[in-house]
Amino acid sequence: MFFRKKQNESDPYKALAIGAENDNAGRIKISAIIDYLKDGILVFDEKNQLSLINAQAEKFLEVKKEEVLGQSILKLNPFLNFRPVVSILGGDIREVFRKGVQLKENLILEVTSIPIMARWAKIGAIVVLHDVTREKLVESMKSEFVTVAAHQLRTPTSGIKWSLGMLKDGDLGALSKEQKEVIEKAYNSNEKVIHLIADLLNVARIEEGKYLNKITLSNIEDLIRSLAAEYEEEIKKRKLKFEFKKPKEELPNVMMDVDKMKIAVGNLIDNAIRYTLAEGKISISIAKKDEEQIEVQIKDTGLGIPQNQQNKMFTKFFRGDNIMKVETEGTGLGLFITKSIIEAHGGKIWFDSEENKGTSFYFTVPIKEKFAEFITPELY
Secondary structure (H helix, E strand, O other): OOOOOOOOOOOOOOOOOOOOOOOHHHHHHHHHHHHHOOOEEEEEEOOOEEEEEOHHHHHHHOOOHHHHOOOEHHHHOOOOOHHHHHHHHOOOOOOOOOEEEEEEOOEEEEEEEEEEEEOOEEEEEEEEEEEOHHHHHHHHHHHHHHHHHHHHHHHHHHHHHHHHHHHHOOOOOOOOHHHHHHHHHHHHHHHHHHHHHHHHHHHHHHHHOOOOOOEEEEOHHHHHHHHHHHOHHHHHHOOOEEEEEOOOOOOOOEEEEHHHHHHHHHHHHHHHHHOOOOOOEEEEEEEEOOOOEEEEEEEEOOOOOOHHHHHHOOOOOOOOHHHHHHOOOOOOOHHHHHHHHHHHOOOOEEEEEEOOOEEEEEEEEEOOOOHHHOOOOOOO
């Protein structure tokens, strides 16, 4: 359905009065409905001038409609609360979806803009301002709880690891075969809890926007080679074939947090090993995609991902149904963390997969000498 354009350029409801050009009662009804909405509504005409603002938007932006109606979007910049919204939309009112913006300490909005089309031409735009302050507060409280709980658990689990390690290694006396088996099971279970705590802390830091902190100019090929070497014994143990495809040309260094990038790539390699059956194959290739990006591929012949679950792959705590039948343990946080790390570096990650045939993960890293050239700060 298209919004119909009116001939009367001064009518602020022209974009919304569908099929009611001469119906004054219809316009009044539409106006009343819009004013009762809990979302803020802004309507701009084909000249990017504000032609409608509802009561909720006036409240959010702390303006009166008499002050702003008829103004082009760039002329709204002097209004303090309008400034972040103008920054998101730009002078041409670009199309955005649920873009977060914090107007003040106790007000966080999501901005969505939708073009108004007539005969395939843009004749204006509707901007929706949705209040997500409460949701963000709840998310912040949850994140804070996870952080505190994980920190409190880290100390005792580290102590348990140290104590069990001494028993396992015989530092407190020789153990019988049965005793050693029990201690090793307890030690391995404690290691899994430590790994879960580390994942939870990583997720909390990601959501706080405080994750990358040691950015250096480094070689990603060296990083991947060192990780592959660390997994060499596990690959042999599982009787897998492994191939590293050397790049055709020497790769430039890139700006990255080496420790965090190791976590991201390590998660992908670990998944490939864990979910590929014996005699299967894993390959890693790295190449310069173009003058701006390096692309890495990690391919396996493993279990693959069911087609109907692929859209959930990068969500927190997700594990495929077929994977849980083979590998019952796992946090479901690895790919969420990996995606967050790659995107924080200005890269992208995606995959191709077919159940029972394998999965190929791809990710890119920008070729930049200065990290500030591509990092995007969080808006909230």
